[in-house]
Amino acid sequence: MSDLKEKHEKRMKLWDASISSHQKWIDENTGVFADEYVEERACPVCNSVDSAFMFNKEGGTYKKCKKCSMVYVSPVFKDKYLNEYYASNHTVQSETVQSDWDFYNSIYAKGLDMAAPYYKSGSILDIGCSAGLFLDLAKTYGFNTFGVELNKAESEIAKKKHKLFECEILDIDKEEMFDLVTMWDVFEHIKDGERMLNDIALKLERGGAVFLQIPSSGSLAARVLQSKCNMFDGLEHVNLYNKQTIYKMAEKCGYEVIGFDTVISEASVVANFMNYEDPYVGTFNSDFLPFKEDYIFQNDLGYKIQVLMRKL
Ligand SMILES: [Zn+2]
Structure with missing residues (x-):
């Protein structure tokens, strides 16, 4: 079995575990999350309520803003239930990262390289740092490393190597910048x-x-696979930005984008789909792609966005 196939099968197992936990929130009669748990919302980027229905997925409903092209879940879980969901369904992210270490390490390095022309040292705070594997790498680049992690099992590991805050960002000591x-x-x-x-x-x-590293709703894989794309999980991935909407969000909050790139082509996933196979466990024969993998990156069509924005 190829490495790629093995990697995807491992991820699919985690995916299945996460999706099966959606069941208890779903109304059997409608197939979507029961009304009591969710609330409608406007576009999280431009506040417009003019949206187009995209599809339902695993209980959730994805919409696309007609004004700014943002893709988002609405109705979305109320905070109370979202917190309850996360408390009862914590997948140990560090385990996935550890098993795919080479892959994650190269992705983390790309982010640090994007920042390097402006930030080579100083203090770095990783929010949702898990067991601190990104911070491990950042430390070797010369940063003073800090993390925020609310999950106890993960923070216990991270705090042996980095300064840890087990609280929300605004509750961090005032003098820490x-x-x-x-x-x-x-x-x-x-x-x-x-x-x-x-x-x-x-x-x-x-x-x-x-x-930020975020999945891109403007990626080739998302555009081609649409509802079959793993990016759309229906519950956790509530906001799916593309290049335009992340720039817009940055500007709205007083930031200037100084670095932008996309990573992870997902070319073989798209090729599987084009060959009528399961996109995530097919043969991964890229011959079915009508263009080269480079085309994806040259046109900002990679699966994930990496973006660096400086506070103005
Ligand atoms: Zn919008």
Whole structure:
């Protein structure tokens, strides 16, 4: 079995575990999350209520803003139930990362390389740092490393290596300020991204920046696979930005984008789909792709966005 196939099968197992936990929230009669748990909302980027229905997925409903092209879940879980869901369904993310270490290490390095022309040292705060594997790498680059992690099992590991805060960002000691705040595969989970970026701005040193890695609803894989794409899980990934909407969000919150790239082509996943196979466990024969993998990156069509934004 190829490495790629093995990797995908491992991820699919975690995916199945996470999706099966949606069942108890779903209304059997409608197939979507029961009314009592969810609430309608406007576009989280431009506040317009003019949206187009995209599809239902695993109980959730995805919509696309007609004004700014943002893709988001609405109705979305109320905070109370979202917290309850996360408390009872915590997948240990560090286990996945550890088993795919080479892959994650190269992705983390890309982020640090994007920041390097502006930020080579100083203090870095990783929000949702898990067991601290990104911070391990950041430390070797010369950063003073800090993390936020609310999950006890993970923070216990991370705090042996880095300074840990087990609280929300605004509850961190007043005197602690940071040059760089990072969020790896976290920001898409946050309903109110605007408030999050505004809160982070209060903890940034003058000239400091935020780095985000987020799934891209403008990626080739998402556009081709649509509802079959793993990006759309129906519950956790509530906000799916593309290049335009993440720029717009940055600007709205007083940031200037100084670095942008996409990573992970998912070319073989798209090729599987084009060959009428399961996109995630097919033969991964890229011959079915009508273009080269490079085309994806040259056109910002990679599966994930990496973006660096400096506070103005
Ligand atoms: Zn919008």
